[in-house]
Amino acid sequence: MAKVLLDVKNLSVHYKIQAGWVYAVDDVSFTLHRGETMGLVGESGCGKTTTGYGITQLLASNAYIKEGSKVIFDGKDFVEMSTVPSKKFPGYRRIVEYHPEMRKYRWKRISMIFQGAMNAFNPVFKVGDQIIEAILTHENVTEEEARKRVERLYELVGIPKDRIDNYPHEYSGGMKQRAMIAMALALNPDLIIADEPTTALDVVTQDKILGEMARLQKENNVAMIIITHDVSVVAEMAHKMAVMYAGHLVEVGSTRQVFKETAHPYMEALLKAFPSIKGEKKRLKAIPGSPPDLANPPKGCRFAPRCPYAKDICLEEEPPVVEVAPGHFSKCHFAEELYGELGGEANE
Amino acid sequence: MNEENNGGDVVVKVRDLKKYFELHVGMFKFWGEPIYVKAVDGISFDIRKGEVLGLVGESGCGKTTTGRLLTRLEDPTAGSILFHGKDIAKLKGKDLKEYRKNVQMIFQDPYESLNPRFTVLKTVMEPLLIHGIGDTYEDKVEMVIKALEDAELKPAEEYLERFPHELSGGQRQRVAIARALVLRPQFIVADEPVSMLDVSIRAGVMNLMLDLRDKYGIPFLFITHDIAVARYMSDRIAVMYLGKIVEMGETDDVIFNPLHPYTKALISAVPVPDPDHKHGRVEIKGEIPSPINLPPGCRFWPRCPYAQKGLCDTKDPPLVEVKEGHYVACHFAEKFAAGEEVPKKESALA
Ligand SMILES: Nc1ncnc2c1ncn2[C@@H]1O[C@H](COP(=O)(O)OP(=O)(O)OP(=O)(O)O)[C@@H](O)[C@H]1O
Ligand SMILES: Nc1ncnc2c1ncn2[C@@H]1O[C@H](COP(=O)(O)OP(=O)(O)OP(=O)(O)O)[C@@H](O)[C@H]1O
Ligand code: SF4
Ligand code: SF4
Ligand SMILES: [Mg+2]
Ligand SMILES: [Mg+2]
Numbered sequence: 001m002a003k004v005l006l007d008v009k010n011l012s013v014h015y016k017i018q019a020g021w022v023y024a025v026d027d028v029s030f031t032l033h034r035g036e037t038m039g040l041v042g043e044s045g046c047g048k049t050t051t052g053y054g055i056t057q058l059l060a061s062n063a064y065i066k067e068g069s070k071v072i073f074d075g076k077d078f079v080e081m082s083t084v085p086s087k088k089f090p091g092y093r094r095i096v097e098y099h100p101e102m103r104k105y106r107w108k109r110i111s112m113i114f115q116g117a118m119n120a121f122n123p124v125f126k127v128g129d130q131i132i133e134a135i136l137t138h139e140n141v142t143e144e145e146a147r148k149r150v151e152r153l154y155e156l157v158g159i160p161k162d163r164i165d166n167y168p169h170e171y172s173g174g175m176k177q178r179a180m181i182a183m184a185l186a187l188n189p190d191l192i193i194a195d196e197p198t199t200a201l202d203v204v205t206q207d208k209i210l211g212e213m214a215r216l217q218k219e220n221n222v223a224m225i226i227i228t229h230d231v232s233v234v235a236e237m238a239h240k241m242a243v244m245y246a247g248h249l250v251e252v253g254s255t256r257q258v259f260k261e262t263a264h265p266y267m268e269a270l271l272k273a274f275p276s277i278k279g280e281k282k283r284l285k286a287i288p289g290s291p292p293d294l295a296n297p298p299k300g301c302r303f304a305p306r307c308p309y310a311k312d313i314c315l316e317e318e319p320p321v322v323e324v325a326p327g328h329f330s331k332c333h334f335a336e337e338l339y340g341e342l343g344g345e346a347n348e
Numbered sequence: 349m350n351e352e353n354n355g356g357d358v359v360v361k362v363r364d365l366k367k368y369f370e371l372h373v374g375m376f377k378f379w380g381e382p383i384y385v386k387a388v389d390g391i392s393f394d395i396r397k398g399e400v401l402g403l404v405g406e407s408g409c410g411k412t413t414t415g416r417l418l419t420r421l422e423d424p425t426a427g428s429i430l431f432h433g434k435d436i437a438k439l440k441g442k443d444l445k446e447y448r449k450n451v452q453m454i455f456q457d458p459y460e461s462l463n464p465r466f467t468v469l470k471t472v473m474e475p476l477l478i479h480g481i482g483d484t485y486e487d488k489v490e491m492v493i494k495a496l497e498d499a500e501l502k503p504a505e506e507y508l509e510r511f512p513h514e515l516s517g518g519q520r521q522r523v524a525i526a527r528a529l530v531l532r533p534q535f536i537v538a539d540e541p542v543s544m545l546d547v548s549i550r551a552g553v554m555n556l557m558l559d560l561r562d563k564y565g566i567p568f569l570f571i572t573h574d575i576a577v578a579r580y581m582s583d584r585i586a587v588m589y590l591g592k593i594v595e596m597g598e599t600d601d602v603i604f605n606p607l608h609p610y611t612k613a614l615i616s617a618v619p620v621p622d623p624d625h626k627h628g629r630v631e632i633k634g635e636i637p638s639p640i641n642l643p644p645g646c647r648f649w650p651r652c653p654y655a656q657k658g659l660c661d662t663k664d665p666p667l668v669e670v671k672e673g674h675y676v677a678c679h680f681a682e683k684f685a686a687g688e689e690v691p692k693k694e695s696a697l698a
Contacts, residue, residue, distance in 0.1 A: 043546040043547065043548060044546050172635050174635055175635075202406040202407050202573065202636070203406075203573070203575065203614060203617040203618055203619075204406065204613060204614060204617045204630055204632065204635075205635060206617065206619075207616075207617035207619070207629065207630050208629070208630060210619075211629045229546070229547065230619070231547075231621045232576075232618075232619035232620055232621040232622075233619050235619065235620065235621050235622055235623045235625070236619045236620070236623075236625075236627075255623045256623050256624075259621070259622065259623050260623070260624075269548065270547060270548065271621065272551075273547050273548055273550070273551040274547055274551075274576075274621050275551075275554075275574075275576040275577055275579065275580040276576055276620055276621050276622070277575055277576050277579050277603050277615065277618050277620065278620045278622060278625060281579065281580065281600075283555070284551035284554065284555065284580065285551060286548070286549065286550075286551040286552030286555060287548035287549070287551075287552075288552075290516040290517075290518060290548070290549060291546075291548070306548075
């Protein structure tokens with residue numbers, strides 16, 4: 001097995017708002033090996049982007065990281081490195097913006113494809129120049145060398161070279177997304193965090209870009225975290241997956257384990273609510289109610305108000321994370337009992 | 349198109365419908381030649397009683413424009429729309445208002461389609477006021493309550509005084525559905541009604557629409573870019589590409605046996621929620637071009653792996669019925685249908 005590249009331990013990121021706190025990410029733990037792709041999946045507002053930005057410490061200024069959180073990348077704890085204890089809020093740490101050590105990691109070792117990358121390029125500069133600039137900022141190369149590299153990257157992601165000197169508005173949505181991928185690859189990082197990389201695109205373009213990403217990931221042995229609300233994108237792309245619900249990781253495991261030997265009631269419900277073009281057409285089952293407000297999450301299990309298996313204890317106590325099989329985790333009071341019983345597709 | 353199966357159960361019959369938007373770009377005007385966006389360029393289909401027709405295709409292919417034409421929010425450039433046999437394409441004034449009462453549209457964005465300053469009661473009652481329906485205020489309130497309960501907002505009384513920001517996304521879309529239902533429409537156009545909703549909520553809204561169809565026999569035109577959603581919702585599917593319908597048929601015929609090269613590509617691109625499913629990669633080139641400078645001949649040829657020089661780039665293939673109820677607009681449709689080999693590449697256009 002390859003080396004562990006990223007070890008996220010008990011990461012909690014909360015946002016300070018006037019009325020109190022938004023518990024956006026709570027006690028999240030997972031590991032990622034070199035060259036591995038993980039899908040981070042969940043509904044809108046469940047904390048996916050906050051988790052991604054928590055890794056690179058690029059959070060909003062009202063974000064605080066709870067004491068005890070660790071983000072260990074290649075042996076180095078980012079939390080220790082780039083945060084200081086908050087004087088205003090004991091028990092929390094504040095991110096030091098533009099931390100010089102942290103900046104050395106961003107782009108060079110970890111790059112990001114931002115959610116809504118369609119608008120990530122500055123409209124007044126040529127796209128190619130923006131990528132060249134990023135290379136020049138981080139590496140000691142000549143402009144000519146940087147340009148050569150951009151040409152090669154364009155070829156890799158499938159944009160004609162003669163489009164390097166176009167402005168962002170001259171690109172289609174799919175081309176901007178590809179250029180963003182080129183930018184993410186430009187410094188040959190160890191990890192790419194891709195936040196909804198294809199959500200705004202048509203399926204045909206999505207398919208091509210995902211294919212491109214999978215190929216580049218394999219060829220360069222770069223690890224990837226793909227953040228998406230679409231479980232089918234995860235099924236297609238990821239070796240392992242983490243399912244997020246209301247700020248918690250409720251299930252983590254290999255993609256096969258999570259889909260085929262589902263161990264958490266939320267994942268089961270998600271699969272039953274998701275339409276597919278494959279197989280027989282079955283009546284979908286909606287999940288009753290809606291996700292909780294993270295400024296005011298329910299006590300106990302955050303899924304309890306919507307869970308068909310909920311018992312009294314679920315309303316009172318936060319469930320532990322249980323390892324139901326090697327590398328397969330479920331945050332549920334009844335994980336052991338339900339494991340093997342839940343109707344993942346294969347179990348029906 | 350086959351005229352035989354246009355029996356009495358056809359509610360909406362669309363023939364050769366077109367909508368060209370004139371572009372008001374100064375420079376083009378200056379040269380005297382008007383420039384048109386051919387958003388909808390000659391489409392024909394029927395929607396039968398109690399049927400859901402799914403309309404799918406990539407962004408900009410003309411889905412919304414089709415929906416707006418059918419609800420007469422847009423005037424057609426040419427063609428006919430027969431509603432229970434009566435041409436409504438050119439209706440005006442009082443007749444148009446009467447038609448609009450019978451035909452309702454549900455939009456994509458439940459955040460934008462509801463007036464933020466209106467309570468649920470006022471929102472759902474508004475159409476009744478516009479069309480002068482219900483004798484007394486109490487009658488109207490009763491109709492509103494019935495519509496809310498049909499949209500599964502129960503007990504309705506709990507929602508009447510709420511504002512949109514006090515509702516979840518799924519609840520807002522249910523209010524929009526109640527608003528459409530309150531007039532007892534005979535036809536509903538739903539334009540991406542679940543695209544903005546989270547998966548866990550989406551299934552409930554989709555089931556609601558299917559249940560309403562079963563209960564009242566209301567036919568739907570269901571517009572979506574999501575093929576899996578289209579499959580779940582539709583009895584039949586029509587696939588649009590650059591303003592034209594390129595394939596239409598029973599849902600599972602189109603999904604499992606697509607005959608048009610574009611549909612084949614579209615369907616093979618859909619990711620499947622199953623890690624064991626391995627699908628091939630799409631083999632079509634480039635991205636959907638703009639509907640301003642349409643290629644001559646088949647408008648798919650610049651991207652089509654089967655395109656043949658001298659045929660596809662000159663002659664526009666008509667939509668023909670290649671199997672019972674399965675219509676395809678491709679010169680090689682018959683061959684695809686018969687399972688014959690259609691050569692790729694060597695004869696294909698560069
Ligand atoms: N700067 C902020 N201040 C306060 N709350 C915030 C802030 N940023 C995000 N949140 C809240 O934190 C929660 C998690 O947000 P996040 O953006 O991480 O979710 P997400 O899973 O990425 O959602 P989406 O799928 O919509 O992108 C949400 O409830 C959101 O409203
Ligand atoms: N009022 C208008 N004036 C000019 N062009 C228009 C107008 N409305 C639509 N169009 C153009 O007509 C074409 C079809 O647009 P339409 O909105 O019908 O597509 P669509 O299939 O609904 O796309 P989407 O999936 O993005 O909603 C597009 O090229 C669009 O830019
Ligand atoms: S802990 Fe209880 S409520 Fe939560 S998922 Fe498990 S069974 Fe359901
Ligand atoms: S008519 Fe020719 S170009 Fe058009 S879809 Fe068929 S094979 Fe392709
Ligand atoms: Mg996000
Ligand atoms: Mg549209």
